[in-house]
Amino acid sequence: MRGLRFALLVSVVALTACSSVSNQPDPSPLPVIESKVQPKLVWKNEIGSETEFRFQPVFSGDLVAVVGGKSQVALLDRNSGQTKWKITLPQEVAGGVGVGSGLLAVGSLKGDVTALDVSNGKIVWTVKASSEVISAPVVANDLVIVRSNDGKVTAFSASTGTMKWIYQRQQPPLQLRNYAAPIVAEGIVYVGQAAGRLSALAVDDGRVLWEAPIALPRGASELERVTDIVAPPVVHADMVCAVAFQGRIACINTKNGSLIWTRDVSSWSGLAIDERYVYVSDVKGHISAFERNTGRSVWKQEKLAYRFVSGPAVLGNQVVVGDLEGYLHYLDPEDGSLVGRLATDGSRIYLAPQSNGSQAVVQTSKGGLYLLGAQ
Structure with missing residues (x-):
């Protein structure tokens, strides 16, 4: 029991170290943008009160x-x-x-x-x-x-x-x-693991279909060697992609677990995927796009650095992320330029907006709910 308590305590300390403002450079000021997109707020509501949970x-x-x-x-x-x-x-x-x-x-x-x-x-x-x-x-x-x-x-x-x-x-x-939930697609449960492993399980009986290393632990200390996958993987056709903290982003063949491509990226926020690109928010608050089939770098947006950017979501013809002050930022998927912005209630948006393609719903840490429509 003592060992379990220690493991849980260290887990909390590690996460706190990763997300504490005091351990990061000051957040970038809110960038001036040329507004080309007028965000469409369909409705807003609220539930509960401010909470530490995501x-x-x-x-x-x-x-x-x-x-x-x-x-x-x-x-x-x-x-x-x-x-x-x-x-x-x-x-x-x-x-x-x-x-x-x-x-x-x-x-x-x-x-x-x-x-x-x-x-x-x-x-x-x-x-x-x-x-x-x-x-x-x-x-x-x-x-x-x-x-x-x-x-x-x-x-x-x-x-x-x-x-x-x-x-x-x-x-x-x-x-x-x-905090990452498993993902189920085409009869397979995808689970991001500690130590940078991605597991594929049969949904009917839980048997392991394959496991793949998304990232390999590196460094001299235990803290440096933490390479956990703490954001949900994303699936498109026969490809599943995941990203690890202090690790890399990798896309895997869903049929056999073989590696398609990797790039060095550290993230706890997560990914989004569409027909052409894989989008990721990294630990510095940079948002990047990679070509889905090859992993070629397409663009990187750095103007939201250290604003504790959420994972991205694809909403219509834009990519949307939230930040520590409750702003929703709209990016052009072609070049990553900031094209629109919507203020919510001023509290942090921890998790990516949940998108169905034509609409997205987002929740702030104060419990504010916002439904967005695509342009």
């Missing part, structure tokens, strides 16, 4: 599922932003939200995984994961798939909460707290 709303057809501070969970109408229902759970929600199979699933610091009926918000079942759940559950293939902070991935039956399978691999002694 929440990302989720689209589900004509609905938006959200969680906020003080254990609040809500379902909103995507078209109007009006709240359909809103409840407060008995345990503090820490792991974001997943939606599917008529359920809304959340996790907690105590390892509780709770499934709610989407139609009315009533609790369907609650089960225990192996440790705290700080990443969002994923609901797919009639399963609720949860990544707990000990690195285990557990699949529960969506209808009953019965455990169907569990996956685990040995964890390094020093790691960052991982």
Whole structure:
């Protein structure tokens, strides 16, 4: 138990060191831009209050599922932003939200995984994961798939909460707290791991299909050798891409786990992908674009340096990122130039806007919700 406490403590310290303003140069001033795009705000709402946890709303057809501070969970109408229902759970929600199979699933610091009926918000079942759940559950293939902070991935039956399978691999002694949810695509669960590994699991039974090294630990000290994948991977056609802190970005063949290309990039914010490019926000607040098939560098935008830029999202014909002051910045995907800006409530946007291509929803650390439309 003492070793576990130490590992968790070091994990928190490491993450704090990575995200503390005092350990970074001063944020760049808000850049002057030539506004070529007028951001389209469809509606705004709010949930809960300011929280230390990182929440990302989720689209589900004509609905938006959200969680906020003080254990609040809500379902909103995507078209109007009006709240359909809103409840407060008995345990503090820490792991974001997943939606599917008529359920809304959340996790907690105590390892509780709770499934709610989407139609009315009533609790369907609650089960225990192996440790705290700080990443969002994923609901797919009639399963609720949860990544707990000990690195285990557990699949529960969506209808009953019965455990169907569990996956685990040995964890390094020093790691960052991982807020990244698994990604499910074409019957495969992709999980970013500590020590720079990307695992591909069969969604039905959790068996390992392949594992690939996204980054290799380097350096003399344990801290220097931390190369965790702490942002969700992205999938397009037969390619999955992931990025590691103090590591690199890599794109992998989904069929066999073979490496397609890599570039040296350190990120805890994450990636986005479209037909042509892979976009990444790095630890310095720079946003870069790489050619999807070859990894060729296309552009780098450095004017938002050290503004704690969120992961990128592709919204219509623009790329959108948030920052520490709650601004949403619009970039031209052709050259990375800043073409538009939208202010929210002034609080930090930790996670990338959740985009379905034509709309994106973003949540601030104060619980502000903003639905954006494409131009």
